[in-house]
Amino acid sequence: MTHRTVTDAVLAATGDRARPLLTYYGPDQRVGLSGTTLENWAAKIANYLRDEAGLVPGDSVLVDLPEHWQTAAVLLGVWWAGLRVELPGDDATQARVVFADRSGIERQPDADELVVVPLDPFGGRVPDLPPFATDFGDTVRPHGDHFSPAGAGPQALGERSVAQVLSAAREAADRDHLAPGARVLSCRPWRTADEMVANLLGPLTAGAALIWVDPAADQDLSGIAATENADRTLD
Template sequence: MSTLTAAVLAAVDDTARPLLTYYGPDQRVGLSGATLENWAAKIANYLRDEAGLLPGDTVTVDLPEHWQSAAVLLGLWWAGLGVAGHDDDARVVFTTRDRLEEHPGAEELIVVPLDPFGGRVPDLPAFAGDFGDTVRPHGDRFFPSGGAGEALPGHTVEAVRERARAAATADGVTAGMRVLSTRPWRTADEIVAHLLGPLLSGAALVWVDPATGADLSAVAATENTDLILD
């Protein structure tokens, strides 16, 4: 069974071009298809080879919208894993420094810095792992060994692909576009429509955190986007 990540990568016509651009408070980070693929590979290799997860297992992703969150999702899907339900902590949890206490049952707590360069998180307790230290040593190529039944809670891989493409069609997203969006992607339905919709359609996504208060028209002009979804 093909993974969602394989489908996203297959839709990229030029891996050197920006695929995901993130605008956050005091941040602008642009990742080419190749760079995002490398991060996803490192995460997938960690989850399979170090954490020992098997296709069909789940991972908790307790993160806001960010380029690192997208990399985590693509990494776990590539390893044939699914996203755990909201109230169901999996063995491995990716979260932020301020939410560590929300996951007392996790075997592996990985703290994601949400900074522009994936740097280290200072002053972590002994029971938590740093995102950069944990995933960066792993290889930036990945060879999948199986697929998950459910990529998101209640959503099979095939259902996600169909729904994402339907959402993209409804929004007028087509291959080759650069799409500027402020739409959230934290819930399963939001991830399907607002993150995977553009990516599975072969479009590049420029995501702007509404908290920045950015002038979307100005961002659209700077990024040369074709469509604004807000």
Template structure:
């Protein structure tokens, strides 16, 4: 059985109780700039918590949506802890993650996106609206054709038994391609195991996902990601989070 990207990520974790992914973003989901009156979101997830969310998503995709290793799923989301969990869940289920417009995107039966982009996916068999909420809350006012992220994935189990990986994991890249490129990007950035990395580098595209999200995670480092639109005090975050490397 071929290992998945997600298995490689969690295999690199030395202590599942310690923070693996910490997200800093605007105080309100969808905010375009910092508002001093609204505190920034900060959500810290241990490896165990991120693993639980990823398992719920993987269980939904396999057991409810009926996807099999090698099938495709569209993840049309900005950088957020829920986006990371969605990616890890899809890979754990052995799926290929594609972006809208990518080759093969038309074969994707499930789409994860935000409420303001639902109309961009009229042909989706299963359309899941992700709130980008600190606590994974509900998306208000959804049309009948869209499912709510929390309602859809939360009831599923916190543990997942993978069935292996499909031939492709991200766009045209295999699992081995993704892991090799992530490791190379980590080496180029000076990321090492056990490090805490503060980053504002984007990861909406396939290249960004490999170089800026997965590079620290597959190396055994923890990622603290700060949204650059939120106008955050990065030196203060670095001190608070005790990060050893800042990438911007």
């Protein structure tokens, strides 16, 4: 099957969307999102990018964020809108919108649109923002929970096309022997493009649920695996 966007492929692979799809464990955080909830967040972000920011398939968005459930929602929203994800360090950025956390504000003073993501459990507001930045919740929450994609540009992640991203994700899932419906516990990073494809999209495009634990949280992985009924642990 040919998918128009990376997010279309993730949603197509998701079985029962009422079940958990992404569970995030961070310092003092546990946030579980069903397939429907993650889809709704992605739709809000995609609608903002198209309807308010005015981006069209092929435009670029810079995602300057650590691993987090909100980061996953941002990525899926960007891809669903047919846009190209750029990451920090990419040369000659063409991004018209930047998503960053508070620590990234000073790195993005020239962004046309800078959306600051709180990275808290409930997606709350970011206080005391400079005038050139907007709050993630205020920016995306008013937009609709449903999105109708209009195709994708030539690149989805850096210089990789949708087809190349999905092919690499499938290869990663095959290496890890991931199957639809599996519950996968992982501490593997997904900040670089290669990590994002293998460690985030690998499980999601295989139809597996991802339980991601931030190594900085110093959590008991065996205890989490038992609590979450994990089938596999990727270390």
